[in-house]
Amino acid sequence: MEAVVAETPRVKVAALCGSLRKGSYNRGLVRSAIELSKSINGLEIEYIDIEPLPMLNTDLEGEGTFPTAVEAFRQKIKEADSILFASPECNYSVSAPLKxxxxxxxxxxxxxxxxxxxxxxxxxxxxxxxxxxHLRQIGVFLDLHFINKPEFFLNAREPPTKFDGNGNLVDESVKEKLKEILISLHAFTLRLQGKLEK
Structure with a gap:
């Protein structure tokens, strides 16, 4: 009799980048995370572009409706099991597009x-x-549950070069640290959903 192997529950991650610049290092982290996720059983990452979003203005809201771009964005977040933020630092805080x-x-x-x-x-x-x-402080009000460890802070300007000219992550040791974040997020998401014991 063949043993039944339990299928790893799927976790869908919405990835948001706080920088709108095409060649940004943070966008490079998202691209690398998407590639790395292919080697993690049950993890699926989708990049959600925030550039089309208008600036927040409640005058744009109708009776329970939002502008088309906002509706589409909110639906993507709603459908996701968890969120991966690639957050640059602007004036000691999160960037305006991400906020x-x-x-x-x-x-x-x-x-x-x-x-x-x-x-x-x-x-x-x-x-x-x-x-x-600051993003963790915002998350408290939003009832987001951030993983505490491992942490990922990368000084992109410190040699040796971590990214190529197009903003793609090329440092293998950094990729390994990024993969650890994804594995932790995957496991924590399943624990929150009651699909994995601690």
Missing amino acids: NAIDWASRPPNVCADKAAAIVSASGGSGGKRSQY
Whole structure:
């Protein structure tokens, strides 16, 4: 009699990048995460573009409706099991496009609530630590549940070069750290959903 192998539950991750620049390092982290996820059984990452979102303005809301781009964005977040934030640091905090996307997602009904989340950052200096701290504070109000460890802060300007000229992550040791984040997010999401014991 053949043994029955339990199928790993699927986890769908919505990946948001706080930088709109095509060659941004944080966008490079998302691309790398998508590629790495292919080697993690049960993990699926979809990049959600926040550039089409208008600036938050409640005058744009109707009776329970939102602008088309916002509706599409909110639906993607709602369908996801968890969220991966690639958050650059701007003036010691999160970027304006990322905060705008989060604010749209949080409009009633809040489509972020009770989801697992993780943050990765590539910036100069501290590698985005302060932006991550602020993002975690925002997450408290949104009822997001961030993984605590491992953490991922990358000083993108510190040699040797971690990215190529197109913003693609090329450092293998950094890729391994990024994969650890994804594995942790996958497991934590399943625990929150009651599909995996601690």
